[in-house]
Amino acid sequence: MDIIKLRINVANYDELVNLMLNCTKCKLYSTRKRVVPGEGPLNARIMLIGEAPGEREDEEGRPFVGAAGQLLTKLLGNVGIMREEVYITNVVKCRPPNNRDPEEDEVDACRPYLVTQILMIKPQVIVCLGRHSAREVLTMAGYPEKSVSNISSIRGKVFTARIGDVSAKVLPTYHPAAALYNPRLREVIEDDLRKVRSLINKSERG
Ligand code: URA
Structure with missing residues (x-):
């Protein structure tokens, strides 16, 4: 995958968000209420990537604010990670109807946004929530699709x-849903x- 070709040439993060908010690159634009670009500090060392916005996220325009998101926030807190310190986004930025799985053309259309977010934020650790996210991120990094498609066998492993x-x-885990x-x-x-x-501490020690 040619990451550099996928990168969107924007001057800054706000410009990237603006492109996402006005995106019509796939069919999800016609059914979404709001685009959910992602949120968190732009210098976050940890990036969490989910699958796609659900109903609440579609209403609020923010990632992981529904029941799965509340559980995620709690689980992060239980291990001493504050939600406010992580950048959270999804593979696709618009809600698929009835929360169906994102389709290939939708993931393809959204890929330049995710690539550009990763290149801007430069996280030290990417946590993939669920199989769609793990497949997307790890294939982006050059892992063969077959080797990363089964979340039960790759969760908890560090890539x-x-x-x-x-x-x-990259650390895949189960989706909080x-x-x-x-x-x-x-x-x-x-x-x-x-x-x-x-993983962060290790990177910081160099
Ligand atoms: N599930 C996701 O994958 N992402 C969200 O933002 C909410 C629920």
């Missing part, structure tokens, strides 16, 4: 990734999130 000029550790229905997964997600700090 080294180079995306353009960004070197990051799955843990709403299967509370046992909450501990698993927490265990995975607990690794995040050590």
Whole structure:
């Protein structure tokens, strides 16, 4: 994947957000209420990437504010990560109708936004929430699709990734929505999130 070709040439973050807010590149623009670009400090060391906005996110224009998002915020807090310190976005920025999975053309259309966000924020650690996110980010980093499609077998593993000029550790875990229905997964997600700090510290030690 040619990351540099995917990068959107914008002067700054606000310009990128503006492009997202006015995007009509795929069919989701006709059914969305609001675009959900992402939020968080632009110098965040941790970037969380989910799948797609749900109903609440579509109404508010903010990522992870519904039930799955509230659980995510709680799990982050339980392992000592404040939501305010992470940048959170999704693979696709508009809600798919009835929360269906994003389709390939939608993921393709949104890819330049995600690439440009990663290149701007330059996170040290990217946490992929769920299989769509893990597949998207790890294939971007050159991992073969087949090797990263099964979230149960790759969750909790630390992948080294180079995306353009960004070197990051990528840590896939389950999507918090799955843990709403299967509370046992909450501990698993927490265990995975607990690794995040050590990955940052390692990078900082050089
Ligand atoms: N699920 C996601 O993947 N992203 C959100 O923003 C909300 C729910």
